Amino acid sequence: MTRTIRWGVLGCAGIAAKAVIPAIQSSRLGRVAAIASRDAGRVEEMAARFGIARAYGSYEDLLADPAIDAIYNPLPNHLHVPLTIRALEHGKPVLCEKPIALDAGEAMELAAAQRATGLPVAEAFMVRHHPQWRKARALVAEGRLGEVRAIQTIFSYYLDDPRNVRNQADIGGGGLFDVGCYAINTARFLFGAEPLRAIALMERDPAFGTDRLTSGLLAFPGGRQLAFTCSTQLALTQKVTVLGTRGRLEIPIPFNAPADEATRLVLDDGRDLAGGGREEIAIEPVDQYREQADAFAETILSGKPLETGLEDAIANMKVIDALFRSAVSGRWEEP
Template identity: 40%
Template sequence: MATVNWGILGAANFARRHMGPAIHAAGRGRLAALATSSAGKAAPFQAFAPDLRVHDSYEALLSDPDIDAVYVPLPNHLHVDWALKALEAGKHVLVEKPLAMKAGDFDAVIAARDRSGLCAAEAYMIVHHPQWQKAKALFEAGAIGRLVRVSGAFSFDNRDAGNIRNRPETGGGAVPDIGVYIYGAARFVTGEEPSEILSAKVERENGVDVWTHITAQFPSFHYSGVVSMRMAPWQEMVFHGEGGVMRLTAPFNANVYGEARVVVQSADLVETVHRFPADNHYVHQVEAFNASVLDGAAYACPLEFSRGTQAMIDMVWAKEAG
């Protein structure tokens, strides 16, 4: 196999706007098939991938012998089941985050991955962006000295009651949707896991969290994070050490929210700015996955890492429940 032939389960808006074009643009892969019963929903995909094969069911796509890997952008509560079905069908699988709603639900997917020898991962794209790889390298090189605190914030305003993010039955909520970013980013850079959730203030509407602020203790630093689906758009990650501060200005939607920059301010207030004006983390993610499939290359976001982020989310819910 010299090229990974991809299929997408469902014509989700996110797949149409971001991941479909990324799969099509990524080296060593091609978008070959889409599963949807709607010709109208298939048309925008065919506009950039004119030779796209359209199947009228998810099962038909999984039975297609020409498809090597499947991307799953379905509502959150369906992710585990279709990940398992894809692996059982002999397909590599990349599943939109969050892969599961509880950490323990990762275990069946991890076991199926290991049994099959196939690649399976959560689509946690930010770790494939060079801004995050740079941030991790700077931290490990001691650019900000001993770490004291980390803070993260991610918000947008989505009040559409019909949107899956606002529906409890589809696994909605701000923390499942975007908390994975501010929690996982701290884990990725520092390599640490939370020791304790110190506080969890959660506001809910219709059974889903729409604003959540937590504080947590990690082995060597204090953490504060807020996510919201009812605030003006904002995103930032800050790593504050004894010797400096490192800040990422567009950490999660690079070149959509703004230019990706890693800004390091030294203790004497001198700033060094690392800019990444052109990188597309969705394309980088697909290319990394293709390299894992074709070459056996190590993947920056294995399921075990994603399970750790979900374990932190589980700790948040447990703290909220008291």
């Protein structure tokens, strides 16, 4: 690898400032060379803070910049597909935040544009690049838990600011899009399969119209199940428990693992409830956003296929669609 990927960032999203831009700036294979926002003051401040050479007042100007090799798109959800397609039309590969689209149909439109250009597009599920998830999948594959039959996931936080994009229903806000998608994605990753049907219970904020509390149940082949709860208005919580016939695996910080601290997996053979069969597996500190950026850069530089491409993103969106339908119909729905 001899080149450095010159990234352009669309917008000044919180996730970009907090995690992704610092990760790219410290990555092996990339640097952020430009950032764009319709807010001139904010984009200038972001550029100065992170040492970004060029700040644009429009997305189109950044996309047209021939010195940019790849785009990171963390814009509000309703802009994921249209701006990613525009980037492809300008010859730029795109790492796009989750959810990749507002529904599976929109995601398939993006896939058609990707096929037409042949450029890489990936959904930014950074967790799949963290070694704790790769280790968890390996433990399942090795049979350390026996036959894995159930996964339970909780992901919640409290946010009641009406100005926040997560609380704006018309642009793709709500808990299922924002955090429930992780529960679905990681269960599919661990099971190595797609769910056959889904059912959901959903409670919406009376003012925002967004789903603020959603619980879902997914039925996978072989009788395996995912049960999850996600919320935008409950105490900050993250936890994944993987249950097998001979043991259970707990992932205490499954999604927002700290970049500068070790994480751990807890394996328990279930011999008693006092932790007699408990084993802790330490995972060295890893910046999962940096790993994600370098993996995408390697794809651009090497020409090799993405480990997880748009077909996986479409599969995740189909499950989300089924859950939204189920919340209305009250019935099981097929993805």
